[in-house]
Amino acid sequence: MTRRKFVMLTTMAVPAGGLLTPRRGRAAEPIPVTLYKNPSCTCCEGYAQYLDQNGFKVDVRSTNDLAEVSRNAGIPEDLEGCHTSFIGGYVVDGHVPVETIRKLFDTKPAIVGITLPGMPAGSPGMFGEKTDKFTIFAISRDGTPPRVFDVV
Amino acid sequence: MVGDDAPDTAVWAYNRTIPGPVLRLRQGMPLRAAVTNGLAESTTVHWHGIRLPNAMDGVPGLTQLPIPPGGRFDYAFTPPDAGTFWYHSHDDSLVQMGRGLAGALIVEEADPPQVDRDLLWTLQDWRLEADAQLAPGFFNRMEIAMDGRVGNTVTINGRLPETLHVRAGERIRLRLLNAAIARIMALRFEGHRPVIVALDGQPCAPHEPPDGRILLGPAMRADVMLDMQGEPGRRYRVVDDFYGRLSYTLVRIAYDPAPPLRAHPLDALLRLPANPLSRPDLASAVVHEVRLQGGMMGGMGGGGMGGMMGMASGAAWAINGMSMTGDGSAGMPPLFRVDRGRSCILDFRNETAWWHPMHLHGHSFSVLDRDGAAVPHDEWGDTVLVRPRERVRVAFVADNPGDWMLHCHVMEHQVGGLMTTIHVS
Numbered sequence: 001m002t003r004r005k006f007v008m009l010t011t012m013a014v015p016a017g018g019l020l021t022p023r024r025g026r027a028a029e030p031i032p033v034t035l036y037k038n039p040s041c042t043c044c045e046g047y048a049q050y051l052d053q054n055g056f057k058v059d060v061r062s063t064n065d066l067a068e069v070s071r072n073a074g075i076p077e078d079l080e081g082c083h084t085s086f087i088g089g090y091v092v093d094g095h096v097p098v099e100t101i102r103k104l105f106d107t108k109p110a111i112v113g114i115t116l117p118g119m120p121a122g123s124p125g126m127f128g129e130k131t132d133k134f135t136i137f138a139i140s141r142d143g144t145p146p147r148v149f150d151v152v
Numbered sequence: 153m154v155g156d157d158a159p160d161t162a163v164w165a166y167n168r169t170i171p172g173p174v175l176r177l178r179q180g181m182p183l184r185a186a187v188t189n190g191l192a193e194s195t196t197v198h199w200h201g202i203r204l205p206n207a208m209d210g211v212p213g214l215t216q217l218p219i220p221p222g223g224r225f226d227y228a229f230t231p232p233d234a235g236t237f238w239y240h241s242h243d244d245s246l247v248q249m250g251r252g253l254a255g256a257l258i259v260e261e262a263d264p265p266q267v268d269r270d271l272l273w274t275l276q277d278w279r280l281e282a283d284a285q286l287a288p289g290f291f292n293r294m295e296i297a298m299d300g301r302v303g304n305t306v307t308i309n310g311r312l313p314e315t316l317h318v319r320a321g322e323r324i325r326l327r328l329l330n331a332a333i334a335r336i337m338a339l340r341f342e343g344h345r346p347v348i349v350a351l352d353g354q355p356c357a358p359h360e361p362p363d364g365r366i367l368l369g370p371a372m373r374a375d376v377m378l379d380m381q382g383e384p385g386r387r388y389r390v391v392d393d394f395y396g397r398l399s400y401t402l403v404r405i406a407y408d409p410a411p412p413l414r415a416h417p418l419d420a421l422l423r424l425p426a427n428p429l430s431r432p433d434l435a436s437a438v439v440h441e442v443r444l445q446g447g448m449m450g451g452m453g454g455g456g457m458g459g460m461m462g463m464a465s466g467a468a469w470a471i472n473g474m475s476m477t478g479d480g481s482a483g484m485p486p487l488f489r490v491d492r493g494r495s496c497i498l499d500f501r502n503e504t505a506w507w508h509p510m511h512l513h514g515h516s517f518s519v520l521d522r523d524g525a526a527v528p529h530d531e532w533g534d535t536v537l538v539r540p541r542e543r544v545r546v547a548f549v550a551d552n553p554g555d556w557m558l559h560c561h562v563m564e565h566q567v568g569g570l571m572t573t574i575h576v577s
């Protein structure tokens with residue numbers, strides 16, 4: 001692996017599109033998303049398609065450094081989802097439904113982002129039946145403990 | 153590690169080098185290794201692929217007591233087989249191997265094949281930060297249930313490789329050792345036709361790999377014969393394209409402008425002399441199903457996230473429904489017991505969405521078939537790479553008494569439950 005690539009791989013976890021302020025209802029302008037995923041994980045592709053069908057435009061990037069991307073983005077390890085997206089200056093980790101992302105943009109809280117930990121069955125892009133409500137957590141900027149952002 | 157202009161990378165090392173010193177000895181000669189533990193935690197050394205007495209196998213709690221900090225353990229055995237083997241820590245293996253504790257063990261044939269050069273590439277994979285130090289975050293829950301801690305920097309013999317200088321016409325025996333903790337490699341030698349002559353140290357019928365791609369899971373070795381038939385003065389790439397779009401150039405081969413060493417490739421035989429292995433009797437063999445379960449998208453436990461969501465033990469993986477985690481425990485019953493001398497078939501059924509290099513200690517096995525299709529070229533090994541959802545059968549003579557580990561060599565899969573033992577009485 002070249003040194004250049006090494007440097008690229010370790011510095012790519014910079015939120016994309018930090019100045020964007022997407023709003024609900026402007027369907028003509030798809031909201032850009034950069035989604036980092038494990039190269040072998042297929043359900044993340046399913047989630048990317050789900051976003052593409054709901055007013056977003058997803059740039060899918062495979063990486064073997066997903067844990068680093070997630071860690072550098074500020075997601076606590078025990079709340080990690082299986083992929084990490086950067087949308088409009090926020091981190092959106094895991095299979096978060098679009099209504100929760102819209103709530104994030106509508107309320108514009110001063111947080112790092114939101115996460116749906118793990119890979120709950122029946123969540124967008126995932127196989128299986130939804131058997132329980134999903135709890136999505138807000139990750140603070142100041143290191144205070146995560147709090148519940150949304151339950152859907 | 154990554155160049156003279158970068159800071160040194162802090163590692164854990166055998167004899168102050170990464171990889172550890174290359175141990176070379178002639179087939180039939182005894183090996184003695186006095187291991188003194190300078191770490192702040194216990195350790196052991198496993199002699200991977202060597203068919204040795206159980207007490208020398210280096211598995212803490214199973215074949216020996218762990219070597220405490222400041223302690224010493226003397227290993228002594230006589231490798232029966234010639235070939236490319238290796239040694240590594242088997243205690244806190246994810247961290248100890250991940251920080252560098254591995255090295256090659258080369259057993260030379262009494263009558264080695266005729267080559268111009270015998271080269272070894274010990275390939276290691278590191279996850280480095282911008283300051284060239286190892287990234288934290290071993291035992292990441294997500295990675296345990298995916299494909300482990302794959303890094304961002306692959307080294308050859310402990311250095312970020314630059315160029316392999318060759319002379320046109322020469323024949324190189326290249327010993328490839330994947331000593332990474334998680335990275336699977338698929339190596340292509342642009343403009344060349346490598347011929348595989350041994351896998352995991354055991355000779356096979358010389359053959360070119362399918363599509364010219366040498367597939368090596370963690371812990372696997374391949375001895376390849378490379379006839380350097382490129383153009384003098386030209387450069388060629390060695391590419392690893394296992395992860396598709398994440399393919400990269402591992403190293404470049406640079407030809408000396410001098411005219412070829414010889415007009416035609418050597419016509420010396422490529423086939424290596426056989427090792428003293430017993431061939432299993434398939435008709436009378438006992439068959440044991442080994443179902444590999446769990447991981448993300450695997451449906452074990454809840455939520456498609458392996459057993460992570462519900463299992464108190466933290467196991468993400470299982471073999472036939474049982475999870476042996478961490479470094480293993482002597483308390484868990486063996487997967488099966490088999491009488492010494494009996495032929496045995498392991499019928500691996502990968503029920504997961506992930507690749508697993510499955511390693512059996514103390515024996516070498518014949519790889520029989522994949523999804524029912526016979527495996528050609530008389531392929532043997534101690535580690536077999538099982539594809540997602542694939543069924544692979546291997547066979548061996550259980551001729552080495554003792555308790556032997558059988559586990560996935562993606563270190564995070566091993567500590568996450570993809571591990572068991574067999575007992576040969």
